[in-house]
Amino acid sequence: xxxxxxxxxxxxxxxxxxxxxxxxxxxxxxxxxxxxxxxxxxxxxxxxxxxxxxxxxxxxxxxxxxxxxxxxxxxxxxxxxxxxxxxxxxxxxxxxxxxxxxxxxxxxxxxxxxxxxxxxxxxxxxxxxxxxxxxxxxxxxxxxxxxxxxxxxxxxxxxxxxxxxxxxxxxxxxxxxxxxxxxxxxxxxxxxxxxxxxxxxxxxxxxxxxxxxxxxxxxxxxxxxxxxxxxxxxxxxxxxxxxxxxxxxxxxxxxxxxxxxxxxxxxxxxxxxxxxxxxxxxxxxxxxxxxxxxxxxxxxxxxxxxxxxxxxxxxxxxxxxxxxxxxxxxxxxxxxxxxxxxxxxxxxxxxxxxxxxxxxxxxxxxxxxxxxxxxxxxxxxxxx
Amino acid sequence: xxxxxxxxxxxxxxxxxxxxxxxxxxxxxxxxxxxxxxxxxxxxxxxxxxxxxxxxxxxxxxxxxxxxxxxxxxxxxxxxxxxxxxxxxxxxxxxxxxxxxxxxxxxxxxxxxxxxxxxxxxxxxxxxxxxxxxxxxxxxxxxxxxxxxxxxxxxxxxxxxxxxxxxxxxxxxxxxxxxxxxxxxxxxxxxxxxxxxxxxxxxxxxxxxxxxxxxxxxxxxxxxxxxxxxxxxxxxxxxxxxxxxxxxxxxxxxxxxxxxxxxxxxxxxxxxxxxxxxxxxxxxxxxxxxxxxxxxxxxxxxxxxxxxxxxxxxxxxxxxxxxxxxxxxxxxxxxxxxxxxxxxxxxxxxxxxxxxxxxxxxxxxxxxxxxxxxxxxxxxxxxxxxxxxxxxxxxxxxxxxxxxxxxxxxxxxxxx
Numbered sequence: 001x002x003x004x005x006x007x008x009x010x011x012x013x014x015x016x017x018x019x020x021x022x023x024x025x026x027x028x029x030x031x032x033x034x035x036x037x038x039x040x041x042x043x044x045x046x047x048x049x050x051x052x053x054x055x056x057x058x059x060x061x062x063x064x065x066x067x068x069x070x071x072x073x074x075x076x077x078x079x080x081x082x083x084x085x086x087x088x089x090x091x092x093x094x095x096x097x098x099x100x101x102x103x104x105x106x107x108x109x110x111x112x113x114x115x116x117x118x119x120x121x122x123x124x125x126x127x128x129x130x131x132x133x134x135x136x137x138x139x140x141x142x143x144x145x146x147x148x149x150x151x152x153x154x155x156x157x158x159x160x161x162x163x164x165x166x167x168x169x170x171x172x173x174x175x176x177x178x179x180x181x182x183x184x185x186x187x188x189x190x191x192x193x194x195x196x197x198x199x200x201x202x203x204x205x206x207x208x209x210x211x212x213x214x215x216x217x218x219x220x221x222x223x224x225x226x227x228x229x230x231x232x233x234x235x236x237x238x239x240x241x242x243x244x245x246x247x248x249x250x251x252x253x254x255x256x257x258x259x260x261x262x263x264x265x266x267x268x269x270x271x272x273x274x275x276x277x278x279x280x281x282x283x284x285x286x287x288x289x290x291x292x293x294x295x296x297x298x299x300x301x302x303x304x305x306x307x308x309x310x311x312x313x314x315x316x317x318x319x320x321x322x323x324x325x326x327x328x329x330x331x332x333x334x335x336x337x338x339x340x341x342x343x344x345x346x347x348x349x350x351x352x353x354x355x356x357x358x359x360x361x362x363x364x365x366x367x368x369x370x371x372x373x374x375x376x377x378x379x380x381x382x383x384x
Numbered sequence: 385x386x387x388x389x390x391x392x393x394x395x396x397x398x399x400x401x402x403x404x405x406x407x408x409x410x411x412x413x414x415x416x417x418x419x420x421x422x423x424x425x426x427x428x429x430x431x432x433x434x435x436x437x438x439x440x441x442x443x444x445x446x447x448x449x450x451x452x453x454x455x456x457x458x459x460x461x462x463x464x465x466x467x468x469x470x471x472x473x474x475x476x477x478x479x480x481x482x483x484x485x486x487x488x489x490x491x492x493x494x495x496x497x498x499x500x501x502x503x504x505x506x507x508x509x510x511x512x513x514x515x516x517x518x519x520x521x522x523x524x525x526x527x528x529x530x531x532x533x534x535x536x537x538x539x540x541x542x543x544x545x546x547x548x549x550x551x552x553x554x555x556x557x558x559x560x561x562x563x564x565x566x567x568x569x570x571x572x573x574x575x576x577x578x579x580x581x582x583x584x585x586x587x588x589x590x591x592x593x594x595x596x597x598x599x600x601x602x603x604x605x606x607x608x609x610x611x612x613x614x615x616x617x618x619x620x621x622x623x624x625x626x627x628x629x630x631x632x633x634x635x636x637x638x639x640x641x642x643x644x645x646x647x648x649x650x651x652x653x654x655x656x657x658x659x660x661x662x663x664x665x666x667x668x669x670x671x672x673x674x675x676x677x678x679x680x681x682x683x684x685x686x687x688x689x690x691x692x693x694x695x696x697x698x699x700x701x702x703x704x705x706x707x708x709x710x711x712x713x714x715x716x717x718x719x720x721x722x723x724x725x726x727x728x729x730x731x732x733x734x735x736x737x738x739x740x741x742x743x744x745x746x747x748x749x750x751x752x753x754x755x756x757x758x759x760x761x762x763x764x765x766x767x768x769x770x771x772x773x774x775x776x777x778x779x780x781x782x783x784x785x786x787x788x789x790x791x792x793x794x795x796x797x798x799x800x
Contacts (some may be wrong), residue, residue, distance in 0.1 A: 047491035054483060155573050155599075165578035166530050167509055196490065269486060270513040273506070276574030277601040280506070281482065317487045320477075338439045340479040 022370060037204055046196035050268075051317035053196075056203040057264040058313035060210045062293035062305040064257020067214060069291070070300025071223055072250035073230030075136055077287045078127070078143035081150035082120045082255045084274065084282035086262025087170075089116035091272045092160050094171040102168050103159050109174045116263050117256045124255025128248035147284055154274020154282065167273025170266045173202060180267075203264060210257060214302045217253065226250050289313070296350050298361025307362045311350060316343040419467050422730040424497030430469040430729070432716065433476075433496035435488065436525075437503045440480030444655075445705045446503045449525055450475060451698050452709020453500055455689060460717050467724040473500070482510040493518055498734055500716050501525055501709070505575040508537075519731045521719075521738055523712050527651070528579040532759045533798040538719075538738055540712045541675035541750050543761045544576065544650050546791050548583030548623060550766040551648045551673035553788035556591070560646045561621050566594040568614040569623040570634060572602045580625030580650050586794055605629055611637035621646045628655035631670065632663035639666040646671060656703065656778035659771060667771040672779065675766050676708045676750045679777030685747030690776075704777065711749035718744050751785050759798035764791045 041049055061079060068074050093112035095104040107115075130142050154161050162168025173180040180202055186193040217223055225246045228236035233243050265281065266272045279285045293312045297304030319339035354361050424431045434453060437446040453473060461470045476492055478485035485507040493514070499522040502508060508524045508531060515522050521536050529543035542550075555561045569584045571577030581597060588595035596617050598610050607626075611634055614622060622638070624631055624647055631653045638644060651674035658667060677686050679702045689710045693702050723729050723737035744753040744762075751765035768783040 045491070047487055047489075050490055051487045054487065163578070164574040165528075166575065169513065269482065269510050271509050273509050276572065277603045279603070316481075316484060320484050320488060321491060338477060338479065340439060340477075340481065340484065 026370065034208070038201075041193075041197040041200045046194070047321055049196040049200050051314065051321060053199055053203045053264075053268055054317055055309055055314040056207045057261050057268055058290070058293060058309035059207050059306045060264060061258050061261030061290055062297065062309045063210050063214045063302055064254040064261070065290050066294045066297065066300055066302060066305040066308075067218065067226070067257075068250050068254035069294050070298070071218060071230065072226040072247065074131055074247060074250060075140035076131075076143045076251070076254065077140050077284070077291065078146035079254075079258050079290045080282045080284065080286040081146035082124065082258030083262035083265055083286065084150045084154060085123055086116045086120045086259030087266035087272050087282075088161055088262075089119045089259070090263040091162075091168060091170040091266055095169065096171070098162075098168060102162050106171070109171055112171075113173070113260070113263050117259045120259025120262070121252045121256035124252040125248055127251055127255075128244070131251045132244045132247050144284070144287070147282075147287055148278070150282055151275060151278055155276075161274045162272060164274050164276045167271045169270065170272055173199075173267055175202070199267070206260065206264065210260065211302060211306070214257075218300075218302060222246075222249070292347060292351055296347070296354055296361060298354075298363030299359075301361065301363030303366065304361050304363030307366075312347050315346055316340055319343050418727050419724065420728045420730050420733060423494055425469065425729050428469055429472050430466065430720070431472045431474050431496050433474050433492050433499040434501045435476055435478055435485060435492065435499060435503065435507065436501055437480040438477040440478075442480055442503060444700070444703060446501075446525065447700055448703045448705025449501055449503070449709035449712070450705075451693065451696070451700070452689070452706040452711075453713045455692050455696065455706075456710045456713035456717070459692075460713070466717070466720045467729060471720075478503075478507060480504050480507070482506045486510050489514055493520060496520070497729065497731065498716070499523060500713055509575070519735065521731070521734045523716070526575070528575045529582075529761055529796040529798070530575060530579055532761070532796060535739075535758055536735060538715070538755065539762060540708075540715050540753065541651075542763050542766060543796065544579040544625060545583030545586070545796065546761050546764050546794065547650050547673040547675070547766055548580050548625075548648075549587050549791040549794055550764070550786070550788045551671065551768065552584065552587040552623070553790055554671070554673070554768050554783060554786075555621055555646055555648060561593070563591045564593070565620040566596060566618050567621045567623065568596040568598060568617065568619040569625070570598045570600060570607065570610060570614075570630070571623075571625040572627070572630075573599050574602070576650075576652070577625045580623070582797070583794075584623050587790060590790055600626070600630070602627055605633060607633040608637040608640075610634075611641060611643065615641055615643045619643075619645060621648060623647075624649040624653050626653055628653060628658055632658050632661050632667075635666040635670055636663040638669060644669060648673065651675070654769075654771060654779060659773045659778045664773070670771055671782070672769045672771075673766045674704075674769065675763055676704070676711060677748070677767065678704050678769065678779045679706060680775045680779075681707070681781070683748045685749050689749070702777070707749050711746040714746045714749070715741075715744045715753060748785075757799070759800050760796055764788075764794075 061083065065076065065079055068076055090112045092103055093105050093107045093115055094109045096106050097104040131139060134142050155164055178198065180198045181195050225241045228239060228241050229243050229246045237243050275281060275283050289312050293308030294305060296311055297308030316339060319342055323339045358364055434450055436450050437443055457471050457473055465471055474492060474495055476488050478488055480503070489511055498520055502511065502522055503525045505526045505528065508526055512534060515536050516534055519536060521538055523538045523540055524531060527539060527541055527543050529545050531537045531539065561567060567588070569581060571581045584595060587593070596614060596619060600607065607630055622634060622645060624634060631649055635647060638647060647670045649670060649672050651672060654672045658664065677683055679690055686707050689707050690702060693706050719734060719737045719741055722740055723733045726733060726737060728736065738755050741755045751763040753762040755762050765785045765787045767781055767785055769779045769781050771778055772780040
């Protein structure tokens with residue numbers, strides 16, 4: 001794992017600091033993408049918006065994980081646990097008691113969301129004694145235990161989680177007097193803004209904030225200390241980096257991101273329902289899916305994590321929506337070729353291809369393309 | 385650069401201003417014959433939704449149910465349909481994944497009047513709020529009485545808790561358990577198991593039984609140690625709210641350890657494939673309670689459905705899903721007819737018609753159903769059956785439809 005991460009940085013270092021025009025071009029591309037995302041709810045049906053929100057949930061979680069695994073070099077399979085913790089904290093704080101069946105405080109949803117992020121960050125920090133001592137696959141296995149603790153928590157703390165039987169309903173998000181559900185007759189350019197449209201903007205805002213903050217962290221002193229610790233702990237310590245602090249910090253930040261993704265998950269599902277066994281909304285499979293996003297995207301690359309989320313969380317959704325619309329991949333029973341199966345193949349193949357041929361992930365391919373552009377421009381400049 | 389950027393933004397705004405998705409809402413009104421309609425109904429077609437699992441863990445049962453639904457649609461349309469309209473099914477596969485179901489739902493929902501089948505408790509949980517706010521009447525392929533807090537949920541058959549109460553009174557009637565005995569209940573944590581346990585707790589409390597509860601997860605497959613533990617407790621019977629594989633494990637251990645007590649399982653605990661498993665000859669102490677009949681039931685309607693199934697040449701062998709799927713759709717048929725008589729084929733009209741349905745008859749495929757009491761199971765009658773390799777579907781009846789007195793008094797969690 002750490003070898004993979006090192007190789008990823010070598011590529012990133014060689015493509016560092018592009019010249020000015022390229023940086024402008026990149027900014028313009030990001031802004032154009034943002035503008036496109038802002039107008040999409042006016043055109044897409046709510047099923048596509050719903051799929052897009054799921055991808056954004058994945059994006060927020062995988063940005064957190066890519067900082068931990070790619071930048072700080074710590075393997076974690078505990079992401080699903082922090083999703084559950086974030087979702088539970090939000091629901092307990094923001095929702096009601098449902099006739100005394102569960103504990104609820106009916107606090108402000110925005111406050112509850114922030115509190116969920118803080119609580120998960122603290123939980124991540126509490127794991128620091130373990131994450132500071134173990135490395136690589138050993139840390140991965142140790143962190144996996146958290147997923148099982150989460151499973152047990154979900155089943156036994158049913159006054160908080162609502163129990164595996166019925167779960168509980170999270171309070172809808174509210175901001176500036178706007179409730180993010182079907183209520184309110186807001187109409188923009190002739191399009192009625194219901195839950196799907198309003199949530200789109202909420203999720204987009206959260207994703208943009210998560211993205212910008214992560215970019216800031218990676219490009220600053222904090223990010224340098226993470227990379228130093230990842231590459232060589234002793235030399236990092238010699239340069240004055242507190243290894244234990246950098247490691248604990250990375251885990252806390254990554255957990256906070258997972259906590260936010262957890263809040264987004266319960267709001268997306270309209271329900272907090274802990275898993276009945278280890279494969280569910282907060283199970284091992286989800287931890288692995290997040291790791292897959294990070295690996296496909298390119299370890300440590302924030303933009304890559306977005307693309308990874310697009311592939312891993314987006315593909316099954318988009319394929320099943322398209323196939324029901326067009327009637328492709330139909331069939332049933334043994335050996336049927338279905339969207340779920342196809343997307344599993346695609347992302348399995350993507351991981352294998354990435355690990356074999358491009359350990360830097362999709363991010364490295366992206367860098368090579370923009371790097372190529374950069375060189376061409378330079379050539380143009382000298383010939384002129 | 386800035387100019388280019390502003391150009392892009394301006395272009396976006398221009399595109400945004402013209403031709404958005406505005407104005408593609410569902411239409412509502414009345415047709416020429418005065419029948420009110422809204423979503424899922426056109427001048428000559430009426431669409432019902434099916435959200436099923438064709439590739440996931442419950443594909444065998446789900447495909448059976450879907451084929452059963454389709455057989456009914458063929459019969460119903462051949463008989464003229466309803467209000468001059470032919471019924472059509474819109475089928476999607478969510479592969480038992482709640483996130484996929486959650487995305488497919490907004491695509492399917494505007495096209496359908498109601499859902500004749502939604503497979504799986506995780507999917508029902510995820511869609512609960514949507515079903516309420518879209519007012520779309522839905523039949524889940526899940527029999528938990530916890531679902532009945534939603535007026536739009538139509539459960540066809542009885543619920544797991546009532547099955548348990550009826551089943552335990554059968555054991556007592558046959559002298560296999562008596563008041564004050566110790567009995568065990570092995571259940572999967574989650575909606576299914578918790579609901580079954582609710583029933584056995586109620587019965588145990590009424591009859592002073594000493595109930596030993598054992599919680600497992602659906603992925604535990606070797607239950608030998610649990611049965612050993614229950615033997616140590618001196619249990620006289622074991623209740624099961626488990627998967628078929630777990631039923632097989634308990635049955636095998638029950639025989640191998642020389643415990644040999646009767647086993648009582650909710651309707652999903654038995655699958656004919658158990659008869660080809662190593663546990664096959666340990667199944668003679670298993671009793672299964674259910675309110676819908678197995679494939680080979682000695683009921684004229686069931687025989688008719690089976691022969692139609694064979695004539696339709698579906699590639700899969702028939703299972704209990706087929707008569708159940710047919711029966712569910714048959715209930716939908718009587719609700720649609722009632723709604724048509726009320727001249728109201730809107731979603732609200734369907735709910736009204738459902739609540740007026742006090743005697744849905746499925747030709748004994750399922751016990752007689754009454755949907756007029758919100759929150760209460762529509763029936764409390766069950767059959768008791770035992771595995772038998774010699775009949776088609778692998779299970780035969782030992783007691784016809786009945787309702788235990790204890791089940792009659794039982795108050796379901798959301799019953800008013």
